[in-house]
Amino acid sequence: MFKSLDKKRIAALAIFLIGILAVAYYILVAQRVEFDSDYTDTLLWAEAMISGHGLFNKAMYYAYTLPFGGSLLMVPFVAIFGISYKAQVLGILVLFVIFVIALYMMFKAMDFSVNESLVAVGTIMLFTLPSKEIRMTMWGHVIHYSLGLLFVALALWMFSKINISDICINIGGKGGKKITFGNKQNVIWIVVLAVFSLLCCSNGLTTILFFVIPFFGAVIIERFIDTDNELFSKENISTLAVVIISFIAGGAGFVASKILQRGVVTVYDSMFKDIPMWQHWVWDINERVRIFLMCSTGIVENKVAMESFSGIRIMYMALFSFILIFVPFIATISYKKFENRIMKIFLISYYILLFATLFVFDFSMARGTSHRLTGVYMTAISATVMYMIWLARDIKLQRFGYVLGIVFVMAGLFCLYGVASLRGQNRYDGLIKVLKDNNLKYGYAEYWSAQVTTVLSDNNVEVCPIIISEDGELSKNLYNIYEEQYATKDGVDRYFAFLSAWEYETVKDTLASDAIDVIQYDSDGYIVVFDHNIF
Numbered sequence: 001m002f003k004s005l006d007k008k009r010i011a012a013l014a015i016f017l018i019g020i021l022a023v024a025y026y027i028l029v030a031q032r033v034e035f036d037s038d039y040t041d042t043l044l045w046a047e048a049m050i051s052g053h054g055l056f057n058k059a060m061y062y063a064y065t066l067p068f069g070g071s072l073l074m075v076p077f078v079a080i081f082g083i084s085y086k087a088q089v090l091g092i093l094v095l096f097v098i099f100v101i102a103l104y105m106m107f108k109a110m111d112f113s114v115n116e117s118l119v120a121v122g123t124i125m126l127f128t129l130p131s132k133e134i135r136m137t138m139w140g141h142v143i144h145y146s147l148g149l150l151f152v153a154l155a156l157w158m159f160s161k162i163n164i165s166d167i168c169i170n171i172g173g174k175g176g177k178k179i180t181f182g183n184k185q186n187v188i189w190i191v192v193l194a195v196f197s198l199l200c201c202s203n204g205l206t207t208i209l210f211f212v213i214p215f216f217g218a219v220i221i222e223r224f225i226d227t228d229n230e231l232f233s234k235e236n237i238s239t240l241a242v243v244i245i246s247f248i249a250g251g252a253g254f255v256a257s258k259i260l261q262r263g264v265v266t267v268y269d270s271m272f273k274d275i276p277m278w279q280h281w282v283w284d285i286n287e288r289v290r291i292f293l294m295c296s297t298g299i300v301e302n303k304v305a306m307e308s309f310s311g312i313r314i315m316y317m318a319l320f321s322f323i324l325i326f327v328p329f330i331a332t333i334s335y336k337k338f339e340n341r342i343m344k345i346f347l348i349s350y351y352i353l354l355f356a357t358l359f360v361f362d363f364s365m366a367r368g369t370s371h372r373l374t375g376v377y378m379t380a381i382s383a384t385v386m387y388m389i390w391l392a393r394d395i396k397l398q399r400f401g402y403v404l405g406i407v408f409v410m411a412g413l414f415c416l417y418g419v420a421s422l423r424g425q426n427r428y429d430g431l432i433k434v435l436k437d438n439n440l441k442y443g444y445a446e447y448w449s450a451q452v453t454t455v456l457s458d459n460n461v462e463v464c465p466i467i468i469s470e471d472g473e474l475s476k477n478l479y480n481i482y483e484e485q486y487a488t489k490d491g492v493d494r495y496f497a498f499l500s501a502w503e504y505e506t507v508k509d510t511l512a513s514d515a516i517d518v519i520q521y522d523s524d525g526y527i528v529v530f531d532h533n534i535f
Contacts, residue, residue, distance in 0.1 A: 023125050026139060036136075038141065040452060055260060061483070062264060066147070070147075082459055130317060133374070138378070144209075148353070151210075151211040159345075161185075190242060194245050197246040210375050214349040275364065295373055324381060354380075384404070426452075432453060441462065445465065446503070450465035488532075
């Protein structure tokens with residue numbers, strides 16, 4: 001018996017460690033290879049908290065604001081190391097640890113054994129790595145797409161700690177008005193869930209979409225479709241009371257955040273909040289499926305032979321994506337057999353998240369890229385893993401669980417290969433060396449070359465984003481930046497602009513005509529040096 005248990009634990013730990021170590025390797029080593037300006041958001045927001053002496057800095061032009069997010073985790077590291085790649089990595093590592101703990105607690109709340117929880121967490125972690133878009137959204141910067149799953153996992157754990165049967169609500173019945181929430185521990189967990197809702201809702205509409213609606217909607221629907229209890233049964237009313245308390249707290253958090261953010265400029269979140277003209281309301285299921293497949297396959301920019309290794313990987317991961325689409329819906333067949341309420345709520349939360357995401361995207365301009373479906377993809381992974389392990393428990397159904405396990409093993413190997421193949425040097429590490437060799441510390445570049453250079457240089461080279469139009473006109477790109485950063489620096493007599501080949505050809509007779517030097521960095525990069533600030 002001891003040997004049998006030992007072997008199972010060793011196997012579970014092996015799967016757990018493979019997933020954990022793969023993500024840790026990506027964060028610590030491989031991420032730098034593909035690091036770009038999109039990865040820098042959370043770090044720059046953390047710096048804004050420090051320089052603004054609060055949650056926000058009104059001098060900054062934010063992409064959007066997430067006061068209760070990864071920026072809080074990075075603040076101590078930015079305070080110590082400044083705007084640096086080291087602070088970025090340390091902050092993401094803290095997020096990683098929190099994510100692992102949250103998922104483990106969620107599966108334990110589903111009455112999974114230690115071994116089952118380890119397998120579930122290790123598998124889910126491994127599948128945060130299939131493509132750059134997913135890797136960047138999960139471990140590059142901390143935004144609402146990844147926070148949604150994290151918040152749902154934590155909320156499910158908190159909700160599992162509340163003993164609903166201890167809550168007693170009796171208004172107008174025998175004995176008069178009576179509302180009790182059980183023992184002290186029960187009250188504490190209700191308060192914890194409410195405060196957590198308040199903090200989450202301070203992040204605004206996007207977090208409400210990815211957390212509040214899926215989680216609390218699932219809690220309510222799970223009770224509604226439970227026909228074994230009367231609609232207005234004691235348990236249903238008590239559950240509704242907990243939801244209402246959390247809703248009130250969440251509403252307070254949303255309103256308080258809006259008050260605190262008065263005067264804060266955001267330049268990106270209108271994509272989610274503004275409803276475009278009706279002609280732009282597009283429901284294209286083929287496009288949505290294609291983008292979902294890209295979460296696993298990554299972007300394929302050129303033709304790839306099917307019989308090649310890359311072709312086999314792409315086709316297999318596309319097939320894997322279809323499995324992720326269908327399995328959570330197939331799980332509805334087994335829904336009534338789920339003995340654990342948290343499992344039911346989580347599965348329903350996935351359906352709500354999927355519908356809410358597709359519906360809102362239909363009424364906004366936030367379309368077209370796979371990272372916007374990261375929340376749906378990761379929740380689909382989690383729901384499929386949950387169902388796979390549940391199937392493996394059942395003697396009659398375990399063969400289907402084992403088949404799913406084999407599918408996951410093959411896909412997991414491709415995830416490991418994708419991370420292991422991230423080798424070489426980031427383009428901007430080489431650029432930083434050239435800039436330092438030429439004593440160039442202040443300059444400008446288009447967005448994708450700007451903040452990434454600043455962070456990878458540990459702020460030893462400060463690059464502000466600019467826009468060059470087709471007519472060669474120069475303008476500031478006020479995105480996660482302070483306008484004062486474009487000002488002339490005291491004692492600095494050399495500035496640069498890092499331009500693409502197209503940009504250089506466009507401005508070589510105008511902006512670049514008075515340059516004191518032009519250094520060709522590579523086939524698509526020119527460092528244009530000036531003896532004055534170009535703004």
